[in-house]
Amino acid sequence: MKDYKNYSEKQNLIHGSVHMNNKKAGRGPTSFHMHNQSFVFREFDIKPGNVFLDLGCGAGEYAVQARNYVGEDGFVYALDVMEETIDALNKNAKEVGVKNIKAIKSDITKPLPLESDSIDICLISTVLHTLSLEATGDDLFKEIFRVLKPEGRMITIDCKKEENGFGPPLHLRISPDELEKIVLNQRFKKLKLTDLGHFYMYQFSVEK
Numbered sequence: 001m002k003d004y005k006n007y008s009e010k011q012n013l014i015h016g017s018v019h020m021n022n023k024k025a026g027r028g029p030t031s032f033h034m035h036n037q038s039f040v041f042r043e044f045d046i047k048p049g050n051v052f053l054d055l056g057c058g059a060g061e062y063a064v065q066a067r068n069y070v071g072e073d074g075f076v077y078a079l080d081v082m083e084e085t086i087d088a089l090n091k092n093a094k095e096v097g098v099k100n101i102k103a104i105k106s107d108i109t110k111p112l113p114l115e116s117d118s119i120d121i122c123l124i125s126t127v128l129h130t131l132s133l134e135a136t137g138d139d140l141f142k143e144i145f146r147v148l149k150p151e152g153r154m155i156t157i158d159c160k161k162e163e164n165g166f167g168p169p170l171h172l173r174i175s176p177d178e179l180e181k182i183v184l185n186q187r188f189k190k191l192k193l194t195d196l197g198h199f200y201m202y203q204f205s206v207e208k
Contacts, residue, residue: 031126031157032061035196041069043194043201044155049073050120053147056080056108056127060089060101066123067101077114078103109136114147117208122148125157126199129168133182141186150208154188157201164198176202 046052046069054063054076063078070076078101080086089103106113109131122144131140144154159167161175176193179202184190188204 052076053119053122054078055124059085076101079106112143116146119147122154129172137182148206154204
């Protein structure tokens with residue numbers, strides 16, 4: 001293992017690899033660089049020692065950044081169905097000596113490979129439009145509810161259901177009203193809806 005001088009250097013090296021992984025996997029740009037990250041992560045309100053889950057993580061931009069906030073005593077899980085990006089994220093973290101990020105290949109429409117009551121914050125960013133929520137939404141949100149701690153939160157970031165020249169087709173987008181109809185069936189509680197320009201962030205808490 002190479003001897004990297006400090007935490008920031010490790011973080012920068014993983015970030016650089018994340019961008020390369022997106023290109024290699026043939027993925028388009030994620031929403032990560034389309035937001036004011038200081039504002040977005042302030043809204044996430046991640047505490048030192050938290051366990052953070054990036055669900056449908058892609059190359060893991062949010063997961064890598066979340067490690068700045070959970071600190072050495074916290075942990076970050078990143079789940080995605082793309083084996084190439086998951087393997088690369090784990091390899092890059094290992095090479096720079098980062099031990100508290102774990103990427104797992106997982107179909108998020110299936111049972112999640114995580115223990116119950118183990119996650120403080122679950123993020124799902126620009127993923128829901130790729131799923132058929134009518135068919136899989138109930139099972140997905142049941143699983144998220146299961147893995148969240150009693151005081152845990154689920155945070156979604158999605159494109160607004162309006163024409164804006166980029167992102168998924170309008171008919172695939174899900175509005176905040178459509179989202180909450182499904183989520184609230186699984187004992188979640190509405191917490192906060194935040195305007196992010198062409199996107200919105202919706203936070204839900206669990207009731208256990």
